[in-house]
Amino acid sequence: MNTIYFDNNATTCVAPEVRDAMLPFFGDLYGNPSSMHAFGGQVAKFVTGAREKIAAFINAEPSEIIFTSCGTESDNMAIHGSAELLGPQAKVITSRVEHPAVLGPCRRLKDMGYREVEIPVDTVGQLDLEAFREALKGHGPAIVSLMWANNETGVIFPMEKIVELAKEAGAVVHSDAVQVAGKLPIDVKKLPVDMLSISGHKLHAPKGIGIFYLRRGTRLKTFMLGGHQENGRRGGTENVPYIVGLGKAVELAAANMAAESRDLTRLRDKLENGLLATCPDARVNGDRAHRLPNTTNMSFEYIEGEAILYHMSDLGICASTGSACAAGSLEPSHVIRAMGVPFTAVHGSVRFSLSRYNTEAEVDYVLEHMPKIVRKLRDLSPFGKGDTLPVNL
Amino acid sequence: MWNYSEKVMDHFRNPRNVGKIESPDGTGTVGSLACGDALTLMFKLDADKRIVDVKFQTFGCASAIASSSALTEMVIGKTIEEAEKITNKDIANFLGGLPDQKMHCSVMGREALEAAIHNYRTGETMIKNLEDHIVCTCFGVSENEIRRVITENSLTTVDEVTNFCKAGGGCGMCRDDIQKLIDSIRDAKIPQVPAVADKPHKKMSNIQKMKLIEEVVDREIRPQLKKDGGDIELLDIVGDRVTIAFRGMCAGCHSAAFTREDFIEAKLREFVDPAIIVVEEGE
Numbered sequence A: 001m002n003t004i005y006f007d008n009n010a011t012t013c014v015a016p017e018v019r020d021a022m023l024p025f026f027g028d029l030y031g032n033p034s035s036m037h038a039f040g041g042q043v044a045k046f047v048t049g050a051r052e053k054i055a056a057f058i059n060a061e062p063s064e065i066i067f068t069s070c071g072t073e074s075d076n077m078a079i080h081g082s083a084e085l086l087g088p089q090a091k092v093i094t095s096r097v098e099h100p101a102v103l104g105p106c107r108r109l110k111d112m113g114y115r116e117v118e119i120p121v122d123t124v125g126q127l128d129l130e131a132f133r134e135a136l137k138g139h140g141p142a143i144v145s146l147m148w149a150n151n152e153t154g155v156i157f158p159m160e161k162i163v164e165l166a167k168e169a170g171a172v173v174h175s176d177a178v179q180v181a182g183k184l185p186i187d188v189k190k191l192p193v194d195m196l197s198i199s200g201h202k203l204h205a206p207k208g209i210g211i212f213y214l215r216r217g218t219r220l221k222t223f224m225l226g227g228h229q230e231n232g233r234r235g236g237t238e239n240v241p242y243i244v245g246l247g248k249a250v251e252l253a254a255a256n257m258a259a260e261s262r263d264l265t266r267l268r269d270k271l272e273n274g275l276l277a278t279c280p281d282a283r284v285n286g287d288r289a290h291r292l293p294n295t296t297n298m299s300f301e302y303i304e305g306e307a308i309l310y311h312m313s314d315l316g317i318c319a320s321t322g323s324a325c326a327a328g329s330l331e332p333s334h335v336i337r338a339m340g341v342p343f344t345a346v347h348g349s350v351r352f353s354l355s356r357y358n359t360e361a362e363v364d365y366v367l368e369h370m371p372k373i374v375r376k377l378r379d380l381s382p383f384g385k386g387d388t389l390p391v392n393l
Numbered sequence B: 001m002w003n004y005s006e007k008v009m010d011h012f013r014n015p016r017n018v019g020k021i022e023s024p025d026g027t028g029t030v031g032s033l034a035c036g037d038a039l040t041l042m043f044k045l046d047a048d049k050r051i052v053d054v055k056f057q058t059f060g061c062a063s064a065i066a067s068s069s070a071l072t073e074m075v076i077g078k079t080i081e082e083a084e085k086i087t088n089k090d091i092a093n094f095l096g097g098l099p100d101q102k103m104h105c106s107v108m109g110r111e112a113l114e115a116a117i118h119n120y121r122t123g124e125t126m127i128k129n130l131e132d133h134i135v136c137t138c139f140g141v142s143e144n145e146i147r148r149v150i151t152e153n154s155l156t157t158v159d160e161v162t163n164f165c166k167a168g169g170g171c172g173m174c175r176d177d178i179q180k181l182i183d184s185i186r187d188a189k190i191p192q193v194p195a196v197a198d199k200p201h202k203k204m205s206n207i208q209k210m211k212l213i214e215e216v217v218d219r220e221i222r223p224q225l226k227k228d229g230g231d232i233e234l235l236d237i238v239g240d241r242v243t244i245a246f247r248g249m250c251a252g253c254h255s256a257a258f259t260r261e262d263f264i265e266a267k268l269r270e271f272v273d274p275a276i277i278v279v280e281e282g283e
Helices: A014-024 A036-057 A071-086 A101-112 A129-136 A160-170 A242-280 A305-314 A334-338 A359-378 B006-013 B062-075 B088-094 B100-122 B143-153 B160-167 B175-189 B192-198 B207-228 B256-271
Strands: A067-069 A093-094 A117-118 A142-145 A171-174 A195-199 A210-214 A282-284 A293-298 A348-353 B026-032 B037-045 B051-059 B134-136 B231-240 B239-249 B278-279
Touching: A014 A242, A036 A067, A036 A242, A067 A071, A071 A101, A071 A142, A071 A171, A071 A195, A071 A210, A093 A101, A093 A129, A101 A117, A117 A129, A129 A160, A129 A305, A142 B006, A160 A171, A160 A282, A242 A282, A242 A293, A242 A348, A242 A359, A305 A348, A305 A359, A305 B006, A305 B062, A334 B088, B006 B062, B026 B100, B037 B062, B037 B100, B051 B207, B051 B278, B062 B100, B088 B100, B088 B143, B100 B143, B134 B143, B134 B175, B143 B160, B160 B175, B160 B192, B175 B207, B207 B231, B207 B239, B207 B256, B256 B278
Parallel strands: A093 A117, A093 A142, A142 A171, A171 A195, B239 B278
Antiparallel strands: A067 A210, A195 A210, A282 A293, A293 A348, B026 B037, B037 B051, B231 B239
16 A cells, blocks of 8 residues: 655655764764764864855854754753743733643743743634734833744745834744744744754654754853754754755755745645545635645534544554644644634644655545545534435435 | 544444434433534334333544444433433443543444433433533533543543543643542541441452452542553452553553552551552462
């Protein structure tokens, strides 16, 4: 059975070019880049090279790039590092739909006595800018952490406006750009954001490598102490193979971004429109006009997401759900709930997220089989009867 | 992915007895769209008052569908009196076990069966008794329902109660109340202890002794171990020799030998028989 991988917002495959670039560093080139001998020193220039590529990728200076172990570490570094510097009088402003890697540290700060505000979103998942303006009012320092694009729905927040408002109010601004990196251009010369988090494994580098962008002049308390690496801002011997791999991955992403974005949009729209046409009582969750090109979040009413995923999995199709059952919790996705999705549709949400390696034939395969799965589960469900489904099982 | 048994996956992929019955003798519905799972169960009796036909419709995850399907197979051919003895544990066991966080699917099956039997006997649609105190407002779980899953499944922690009936799994405001229910059920059992402990030990039959050992393990020992994330399994009882295996955090714990001697053996000697020796599996 072939695997049809439509779960690229969860993780992506390592690009073959990335893997090849990494392999020498698991072999002869195992030296420590900090060593005072040529054997280690020869490795340092590859780390420098990767840092330069990544800086160019977001139009930053190489000294503004800090390597971390993952996007979550970068988020924690930004939020805790700023909070520790500014002290407990600082206000922490985030949104209700952030990734847990941002909500977790923000809520920890709340427990520690910081004032924390979670900005709501509207029914298509767009940030309530009025509430954001309101939250920025008042005296004292503020830390803003708002995601650039949502991992579950792909909805893109108006980052230029957010940064502009935050800067006017004198706040320090961080953005979780994990889902944007590799899909949309990032230019920190144009966007005066202070900090960004990026994760390698969302753009065809391996799991276990992240980037923390820290604008020159932005102050921060470091929390990974114990080494001079990354100019003393993040201790720990550099993960050389992964850093080199990430350098290759951003090079690949930058080279084809416009064309890939166009192709992904076409495939995503074909999938989405096809499913809306063949599955009654289906809906799209999220702002269709402001979305990542690769993502669609759809709800199939009256049926439950985990059951949908298990039937899809039997056919080799990989996707995600915001259903409570799949997460091992009892509450469905905080993103779907924050958007006020109708309760008939909350538990039946499925996210499809594509990558450059997906094909039209794969979209066609999913379009052929999804209506049958939906029909099978609707037949089982006590709800939503009276539909006429145009599909024979 | 969940570690579902083959039997769960089989019942999920090929659910038995799906649908409705024309003019059923009993119908029960539990759950709701908002809660994330719901089950409608219908049955028909034959001339001998045995369940001759049963059908279900389920909205929910793979294990909710499998639990419903399993339940229909379990009740077919049974009298009402036999069917109503089925517990959520029986449903989970029939399926070769369910993940802890999915035990509430088996409870939903048992509740739907009860609702259908109630409908058969009274002609009423079973609606939650409004006088029953609702403890968990997020999922609408009453005190009686919580007490029942605690008692029937020997639950000792709030997380376990959440796994079995969802109570406490929403906002979490009722978690203290659930802990109080667990404590009150445990405390209610304690007065029996002196009576049992005062009995002349040697007069117990083997069966009585085994039952008492099981009781003491469930009541006195397991709850303490679970507080530290551990557990034990009772493997064998031969004469005064009790064989156990440590589970969870206890497995491989450096203090396990002390726990066995100073705690488990001491408790069993106190409550069952001073001659008891506790050994670990493989000793």
